[in-house]
Amino acid sequence: MPRPRKPTNLKVLSGTRRPDRDQPGQIDLPAAEEVPEAPDWLPNIHARREFDKLAGFLHGAGILTEASVMALAHLAAIHGKIVQLYAAGEAPSGHLLGQYRALCGDFGITPATTHKVHTTGSKKPDNPFSRNGRKRPL
Secondary structure, three states, rough: OOOOOEEEEEHHHOOOHHHOOOOOOOOOOOOOOOOOOOOOOOOOOOHHHHHHHHHHHHHHOEEEOOHHHHHHHHHHHHHHHHHHHHHHHOOOOOOHHHHHHHHHHHHHOHHHHHHOOOOOOOOOOOOOOOOOOOOOOO
16 A cells, blocks of 8 residues: 655645655645633534544644534534443444444554654654764763
8 A cells, every 4th residue: 555645735834845756636724723611512422522522632633624613513412322332231233333443543543544644743753762872962
């Protein structure tokens, strides 16, 4: 599987953008400026809590865009429905669980899908070996 393309805005920031290599029709969505509030239409408290928790995580990682807020709300609504079914002693349908897993994969929430989503907002950790072979400053 080939490596996914780097978004144009990251190429501009790093100084590696070449207009002759831009993809026609490629859309780079801007990141959400602040953590959005949970929509009023979410079905229960479990869905609202999940939305608030995931919105904070995804915004901090730079993954959440204004366009993806509704998909996140649907993910939280499905989560709320699944919790509600389990609390009632019922099992959710396979279709409902499949939708939940697909949306989790779109946001890179599961361990198997974290490599599919690239963050832009988090700072890279310092390399502890970057000083190897160099003397310490006096």
